[in-house]
Amino acid sequence: MKPVRVVSGRAVPLDRSDVDTDQIIPSDWLKRVERTGFGAGLFSDWRDGRDFVLNRPEHAGATVLVAGPNFGTGSSREHAVWALMDYGFEAVVSPRFGDIFRINCTKQGLLPVQVEPSLGRALIDAVIQDPSLELTIDVARGTIEAPGAGLSGTFPLDEFTRDRLLNGWDDIGLTLRHEKAISRYEQARPTWMPSAPARS
Amino acid sequence: MADRHTEPRALSEKVWERHVVSRTEGKPDLLFVDLHLVHEVTSPQAFDALRMAGRTVRHPELTVATADHNVPTTGLDRPVADPISAKQLEVLEANCASFGITCYPMGHSNQGIVHIIGPELGLSLPGMTVVCGDSHTSTHGAFGALAFGIGTSEVEHVLATQTLAQPRPATMAIEVDGALPAWVSAKDVVLAIIGKIGTGGGIGHVIEYRGSTIRSLSMEGRMTVCNMSIEAGARAGMIAPDDTTFAYIEGRPHAPSGARWEEALSDWRGLVTDEGATFDSTVRIDTSSLAPHVTWGTNPAQVVPIGGSVPHPDELVEPSAREAATRALEYMGLVPGTALRDVAVDTVFIGSCTNSRIEDLREAAQVLGGRQVREGLRALVVPGSHRVKAQAEAEGLDKVFIAAGFEWREPGCSMCLAMNPDKLSVGERCASTSNRNFEGRQGRGGRTHLVSPAVAAATAVAGHFATPDELP
Ligand code: SF4
Numbered sequence: 174m175k176p177v178r179v180v181s182g183r184a185v186p187l188d189r190s191d192v193d194t195d196q197i198i199p200s201d202w203l204k205r206v207e208r209t210g211f212g213a214g215l216f217s218d219w220r221d222g223r224d225f226v227l228n229r230p231e232h233a234g235a236t237v238l239v240a241g242p243n244f245g246t247g248s249s250r251e252h253a254v255w256a257l258m259d260y261g262f263e264a265v266v267s268p269r270f271g272d273i274f275r276i277n278c279t280k281q282g283l284l285p286v287q288v289e290p291s292l293g294r295a296l297i298d299a300v301i302q303d304p305s306l307e308l309t310i311d312v313a314r315g316t317i318e319a320p321g322a323g324l325s326g327t328f329p330l331d332e333f334t335r336d337r338l339l340n341g342w343d344d345i346g347l348t349l350r351h352e353k354a355i356s357r358y359e360q361a362r363p364t365w366m367p368s369a370p371a372r373s
Numbered sequence: 374m375a376d377r378h379t380e381p382r383a384l385s386e387k388v389w390e391r392h393v394v395s396r397t398e399g400k401p402d403l404l405f406v407d408l409h410l411v412h413e414v415t416s417p418q419a420f421d422a423l424r425m426a427g428r429t430v431r432h433p434e435l436t437v438a439t440a441d442h443n444v445p446t447t448g449l450d451r452p453v454a455d456p457i458s459a460k461q462l463e464v465l466e467a468n469c470a471s472f473g474i475t476c477y478p479m480g481h482s483n484q485g486i487v488h489i490i491g492p493e494l495g496l497s498l499p500g501m502t503v504v505c506g507d508s509h510t511s512t513h514g515a516f517g518a519l520a521f522g523i524g525t526s527e528v529e530h531v532l533a534t535q536t537l538a539q540p541r542p543a544t545m546a547i548e549v550d551g552a553l554p555a556w557v558s559a560k561d562v563v564l565a566i567i568g569k570i571g572t573g574g575g576i577g578h579v580i581e582y583r584g585s586t587i588r589s590l591s592m593e594g595r596m597t598v599c600n601m602s603i604e605a606g607a608r609a610g611m612i613a614p615d616d617t618t619f620a621y622i623e624g625r626p627h628a629p630s631g632a633r634w635e636e637a638l639s640d641w642r643g644l645v646t647d648e649g650a651t652f653d654s655t656v657r658i659d660t661s662s663l664a665p666h667v668t669w670g671t672n673p674a675q676v677v678p679i680g681g682s683v684p685h686p687d688e689l690v691e692p693s694a695r696e697a698a699t700r701a702l703e704y705m706g707l708v709p710g711t712a713l714r715d716v717a718v719d720t721v722f723i724g725s726c727t728n729s730r731i732e733d734l735r736e737a738a739q740v741l742g743g744r745q746v747r748e749g750l751r752a753l754v755v756p757g758s759h760r761v762k763a764q765a766e767a768e769g770l771d772k773v774f775i776a777a778g779f780e781w782r783e784p785g786c787s788m789c790l791a792m793n794p795d796k797l798s799v800g801e802r803c804a805s806t807s808n809r810n811f812e813g814r815q816g817r818g819g820r821t822h823l824v825s826p827a828v829a830a831a832t833a834v835a836g837h838f839a840t841p842d843e844l845p
Contacts, residue, residue: 189700190693191572191672195811200790204443204457206417206464218813241693243573246606246672247811249508250415251524269573272608273508273522280526331540333400344526345428348534351403354395355536358405365629365637366407367496368434369475 174282176341180263181309182236185226186300192240193247194274198256211252212259231304239266239296239308245274245285254281264310266317268293279334280344286310286317292326299324312338381647383544384613385579388519388644392502394536401538407501409531410487411438411474413465414792415506419529420468431535433473437496440465441486442792444479446755446782453479458793472532485758485784488512488726492596493760495625499614499641504531509726509808510609511602515595516622517614517644519579522603542608543653545578546646549586551661556840558736559594560728560806560825562586562658563601564666568676570656575607578653581646582612586660592621593732600727601808604673613645667713667838668810668823670701675810677713679828679838685709704812705820706800713838716822720803721752721833722815723779723826725789728806729757733826734765738773740830740841746778747836753780753795755787779833791816804832 202214219225226232238257244267245253254277257265264284278285288296299322300306310317310328312335318325330338337344348355382390395403409432416438423430430436443458453459462479469476477484483494488509491497497513503520504510506528513520523537531537547566567574580602587595595612602610612618619638622628629637664678675698677684686698686709702709707716723729723737734756746752754774756762762784765771771781788795789807797803797819806829807814810821824832831839 188696190697193672193809193811195790195809195814199813199817200792201817203414203792204455204461206421206461208418208421218817241696243576243606246572246576247508247603247809249506249522249524251418251506251526254524269576271606272576273524277524277526280524331399331401333538344538345426345530345533348403348530348536348538351395351536354403355405355534358394359535362405362407363636363640365498365633365640366501367498367627367629368432369437369496369627370434 174341174343177282177284177312177338179309179311180236180284181307183232183234183305184237184239184300184308185232185235186297187226187238187240188297188301190241191243191246194245194250194253194271195247197245197253198250203250203252208255209259211256212261215256215260234261236261236263237266237308237310238262239293239300242268242290242293244270246271249273251277254278254283258283266293266296279338282338284310284312286328288317288326288328292324295324381650383650383652384517384581384644384646385519385544385609385611388500388502388517389541391500392519401540403536403538404502406504406531406535406537407435408491408496408503409436410491410503410505410510411436411528412442412487412507413440413461414442415525416468416528417461417464419525419532420472422529423532428533430472430474430532435535436474436532438465438469438474438476439484439487439490440477440479442786442790444785445793446785446787446795449480449783454794482759485760486726486729486786488600489730489757489761492516493625493758495622495628498622498628498637499618500644504537508603509600511607512596512600512726514599514602514609514611515592516618517611517641519609519611521609543578545575545580545607546652546655547580547582548655548657549582549584549660551586551659553586553660554663556827556842557660557663557665558825558827559590559597561663561666562660563598564668564673564676564823565663566656566658567601567605567673568666569658570605572604572672572674573606575602575605578607580607580610582610587612588615591732592617593730596730597727601673604808614641665825665828665840667828669705669707669713670698671704671810671812673808673810673823675701679713679840681713683707683709683711683713715837717837718802718804718822718832719751720797720801721750721829722788722803722805722807723753723829724755724757724787725807726757727808728826729755729761731761731764733806734761734770737826737830738770740827741777741779741834742773744777744834744844746833750833750836752778752833753782753788755782756784758784788815790814804829804838
């Protein structure tokens with residue numbers, strides 16, 4: 174993962190609640206065995222509608238998606254995160270995220286910016302009104318700011334995730350530092366635990 | 374800090390604590406994973422990354438794979454027609470072979486939907502941690518396991534380390550009491566719960582389902598309830614194991630036997646929430662007057678009792694719920710005020726990890742015996758696994774379904790998510806026993822209504838939403 178420190182840029186206002194991962198990347202796209210090229214499938218069922226917000230020229234090149242509550246609920250598909258990032262998003266703002274989606278974001282370096290519902294609402298309205306509005310999200314400080322609209326707020330990020338994002342650390346590498354503890358745990362597992370003998 | 378082990382603890386906290394490999398203040402706990410289930414859709418990129426980093430699978434013997442999302446449900450003797458699906462299925466087998474992982478490919482007698490085969494093979498047991506790159510991993514919580522869905526990066530992490538770093542979730546008790554009226558099933562209970570707490574109501578929480586109604590459910594019913602925990606946003610759903618659980622497990626292929634069975638049992642009997650333990654939140658549901666439920670919208674919380682009607686969005690208080698309802702009605706092609714019983718369906722799908730176990734098929738067959746599917750209606754049954762299919766055939770259920778006009782298919786996810794040829798077309802309306810009525814979930818433009826197996830069967834006969842007792 175590349176380090177993520179500050180995201181700044183214009184935003185796309187997705188004024189919908191309960192946007193599940195099936196909408197973010199429909200299942201047709203899940204048959205691929207690669208990790209790249211999912212941007213073309215982002216919101217593909219909605220993008221056919223000419224009015225869909227992602228299709229509006231004034232939002233081209235935006236790096237932040239500002240959505241309604243319960244964003245990324247449903248399926249665990251990390252493809253949703255790959256699609257958002259491949260399309261060019263670096264952060265998603267919502268008052269509430271699906272748990273698995275939120276974790277998937279932090280594994281890939283897509284910032285899940287969870288804001289107070291009132292700020293979420295205000296940001297969507299502000300971006301609708303002024304598509305050129307610049308947002309700045311600072312990982313170290315845990316802040317989101319849109320000075321052009323006089324809006325700002327904070328978002329939660331646990332210390333561990335924040336450090337991982339800031340440094341771009343590899344999760345597996347971090348875990349393997351606990352090799353001794355893992356081995357110790359393995360020795361003490363109950364004998365009734367099932368196992369499916371490995372094939373040679 | 375108080376000694377955690379002398380304070381009363383909730384079931385989920387007990388299972389969590391016994392899996393902590395390492396704990397550091399301010400960081401997520403590192404948990405050991407007892408069972409990692411794998412399927413073809415969310416694993417290829419994980420295996421690839423593992424290979425690129427030169428890493429191996431730490432515990433291939435704690436990892437079991439099956440093909441389910443993509444597999445066709447007809448013509449298993451022919452090559453898979455869709456080349457991209459075929460490739461994904463091949464890649465799964467090749468990855469499992471090269472990393473030494475047991476894999477049940479299409480056509481294998483142990484193959485089936487990943488959340489059906491774990492329990493039926495005796496792999497998912499009380500007190501374990503179970504993960505899978507699939508959100509409905511919550512199903513396995515029915516055994517008192519801590520089971521949750523993960524993304525592909527985490528799949529890779531588990532393959533490499535057999536652990537996961539997880540922040541501790543909050544706890545939620547859902548107390549379900551009251552007898553279940555006739556033809557009201559576990560599916561209706563969980564739909565009612567989601568209707569009450571909403572799609573985000575369980576976010577960040579592990580739910581423990583408790584109360585007399587839950588205790589009276591079979592393991593199949595408990596799995597249906599835990600399965601849909603994720604539809605309320607919950608990290609996991611759990612039910613404390615009891616004699617019903619132990620009776621289900623005993624004798625299954627991977628279940629412990631002999632002295633190990635006794636050892637396991639004495640351990641499992643302690644897997645209950647301690648007297649006096651507190652939950653971060655509690656929800657109560659009385660089921661004594663519960664009716665079968667039908668969803669009308671595009672998320673599982675948009676649900677009403679079958680005697681109800683399509684709601685008016687303006688009756689909803691929250692602006693975001695109003696907006697969501699308006700959009701849902703437009704997508705679903707429904708007019709507010711329409712009685713659900715007057716809504717005709719084109720297709721009935723009985724299947725998915727929510728409702729494709731033997732008991733579900735028995736219930737549907739009981740409704741269909743001696744009856745006929747409404748003329749022109751498409752109806753399919755997709756058993757959850759080859760084992761379920763074989764059991765159903767041994768009981769003659771296949772004949773009941775076929776005689777009624779249902780198609781009897783091969784196991785897999787099928788029309789639950791439309792990655793194989795079983796899809797709805799634009800505008801096609803379906804009564805489905807699956808778990809997600811999201812836009813396009815069963816095929817682009819398709820309209821899904823979630824129901825129980827009994828209501829699905831009755832609806833197939835009536836041609837519109839109906840309960841079995843309304844059938845002539
Ligand atoms: S049956 Fe449906 S919900 Fe269950 S694992 Fe398959 S696709 Fe997912």
